[in-house]
Amino acid sequence: MLAARVVGITLLALLALPASALAPPSDVSGTLNFSGIDDAVNEAVNSGEIPGVVVLVGRGDDILLQRAYGSRRLVPNQVPMTLDTIFDIASLTKPVGTTIAVMSLVEHGAISLDAPLGRYLREFRGKQFDEITIRRLLTHTAGLVAYPPNSAVASGFPTAVREIAKLPLEYAPGSAFQYSDTGFILLGEVVRRVDGAPLDRYLNRVLFRPLGLTDTTFQPRASTMTRVAPTEFANGHLLRGEAHDPRARLLGGVAGHAGIFSTAADLARICRMLLNGGTLDGQRILEAATVRAMWELAPDSRGTRTLGWDAASSYSRPIAPFFPEGSVGHTGFTGTSVWIDPPTKSYQIVLSNRVHPNGGGAAKIRDLRVRLAAAAGAQLFQPPVIADPGPTSGPAADGPVTDSRLPETIVLPDRVLTGLDVLVDQRFSMLAGHSVGLVTNQTGIDSRGRRAIDLIANAPGVKLHAIFSPEHGITGEANTDVPNGFDAATGRPIWSLYGATRRPSPAMLKDVTLVVFDVQDVGARYYTYLTTLIYVMEEAARQRIPVLVLDRPNPITGRVVEGPLMDPDLYSFTSPHTIPVRTGLTIGEFGRLAAAERKIPVSLTVVPLVGWQRERWFDETGLPWVNPSPNIRSVTQALLYSGVGLLEATNLSVGRGTDMPFEVVGAPWIEPRGLAEVLNRQGLRGVTFEPIWFTPTSDVYASVLCAGVRLVVTDREAIRPVTVAFGLARALRERHRDQFRPENIQNLLMNRSTMWAFLRGEVLDRVVAWAEMDRASFLKRRASYLMYR
Secondary structure (H helix, E strand, O other), X not given: OOOOEEOOXXXXXXXXXXXXXXXXXXXXXXXXXXXXXXXXXXXXXXXXXXXXXXXEEEEOOEEEEEEEEEXXXXXXXXXXXXXXXXXXXXXXXXXXXXXXXXXXXXXXXXXXXXXXXXXXXXXXXXXXXXXXXXXXXXOOOOOOOOOOOHHHHOOOOOHHHHHHXXXXXXOOOOXXXXXXXHHHHHHHHHHHHHHOOOHHHHHHHHHHOOOOOOOOEOOXXXXXXXXXXXXXXXXXXXXXXXXXOHHHHHOOOOOOOOOOEEOHHHXXXXXXXXXXXXXXXXXXXXXXXXXXXHOOOOHHHOOOEOOOOEOOOHHHOOOHHHOOOOOEEEEEOOOEEEEEEOOOOXXXXXXXXXXXXXXXXXXXXXXXXXXXXXXXXXXXXXXXXXXXXXXXXXXOOOOOOOOOOOOOOOOXXXXXEOHHHXXXXXXXXXXXXXXXXXXXXXXXXXXXXXXXXXXHHOOOOOEEEEEEEOOOOOOOOOOOOOOOEXXXXXOOEEEEOOOOOOOOOHHHHXXXXXXXXXXXXXXXXXXXXXXXXXXXXXXXXXXXXXXXXXXXXXXXXXXXXXXXXXXXXOOEOXXXXXXXXXXXXXXXXXXXXXXXXXXXXXXXXXXXXXXXXXXXXXXXXXXXXXXXXXXXXXXXHHHHHHHHHHHOOOOOEOOOOOOOOOOEEEEOOXXXXXXXXXXHHOOOOOEEEEEEEEOOOOOOOOOXXXXXXXEEEOOOOOOOHHHHHHHHHHHHHHHOOOOOOHHHHHHHHOOHHHHHHHHOOOOHHHHHHHHOOOHXXXXXXXXXXOOOO
């Protein structure tokens, strides 16, 4: 058997990659630096929350890194972790076991992916089950409950199938995604009934034995038990060699959703086989076409899953943002994960016993997955070299946005009218005869300070039917989920779009004939009011209800566009569309662009501002300022939020719980004077830094003295907040590498190339160049949706 080559981590390991995936040899230092993996795992183990970890990183047939850390077990006595430790891989059973078994049977014509489950399990015959297909079971879109009750599986098969069939569906098959152990439990039984052999014996015949996976099995042999990492205590008994998952144990340790034990080396052979088109060392397990089909995104899953594998679901969030679009993987409850990038044939395997001995480590393993994926991704995936970007601190680094609609001189009128002001001036003619659903909050006021709620409720010939509130609620003061309520003045129901649901349901929209949207945005992509607008447009379109957006100014101007576009597969509630961090759009312009580019079939009308031009700041409009959310209390804070907000998900305080949110950044471990000096030497335009000490009353480091810097905006036209954020993060990484955790910048940045460049330690000018790579193409995209000069 040909073993994987364990090589020095040199440039030679990269030469087989396509040019589109890697930087040219001259741009690579000659050695991949995986020290970030060592740092992350050592910190996790030293915290006492995770006993031990094995990490393996590979590309093709080369093992680039394979290391063991910490302890295999802590009780009854401590035993060091070794590379050959056998782990309970938990839900990795789904992709590397059950899915391969099902696809093997599909390949041989014994199973059809689009056949109803009842063809193979008679208990599911009946019209109510016709839409539950094998494909939907593999993609978690079959409508089944996430986890069956223990009582349903306690008697084993075939009784378990009959009991599961009695459970009501949770949604119409094919209409949603819900991760489901239940579906894979059924798939394991499908394999048994179709082939005649239980899942473990079938996999041993078609996968484990042909690939020489001597340590991969559902029930470890007694001779290997000393190498098995125990999990936790169950009923006073320490589990070792027994499935950690309680339903898998009730099913005798052999189940489609969990129960396989394996090593990093064996899992690497499975990865290599799949990346090699289904074959390894002369043994063909699957046809190449079968592997390709297995990794195609499933439409029913909204592009989040493939057959048996994760791609972009919420479960992938710690890892997928650091691997290229098109990568696939899976995680396991016991602290395991596998992630694969097919185009570059790269993969990362992380195996831990985080539940040993008392079931803890959930938060720590999530943090570790983020850090390990970031450390590996920054080294494995280096895009082509870009031209020398030149300095980012000089005056020409980011000139004004230019297009044919901008005159050389603009005379600014004294007064700006919002879309609501225009609606009032036109005596609500656009609402005449309608039953209105109004999406608004405390910012929905006219230039005289009157609420849109009251104005529309009292408009002649108009019925205010319902009110909808975004994040922070109708008063803009909430910092958690918001319940539904009633408006005291009008008695109308207030449906929260930041609580049990974030979309208006058909029941909420019942009897609404026009949706009016009047909310003040702040000009940053991750401000969630943008996503709420998209959700409102999508749901209104489904109910064939027109949408009217009352436009409001971009408070930090519509002239400057800054920061990278989000990668299109990383859509989330804080990443609504492929636009830059600082959008340069009003809420109405964004609605026009998003509706068109997302092909939302909504009848959309935007009531434009009067008297606003793109270079105009909010405090130049004459409009009353209302805090759009609790921690954005001025134009300056809105401006800084468009960059400093990126740092919120890291282990820094950005001033929430102080009088200066987004104007200060700090942590208990920062040395402030030296940091301020370093930042001021960078010569960043439009800002200076002062050392400061502060104690937040809430949020991160509540009641803890923090030291850091205060950002003093000296020229708001010149400052580029995204650049400032990266300059600050880079200085912190250089000065406080052991304490600062920058990986979660990606939570809001959502751009792999920029994040990889930062994590690789590239100079600030190059990081900014990566961030601005697609700026010109975005300016062309947005041009036809602009409403103001």
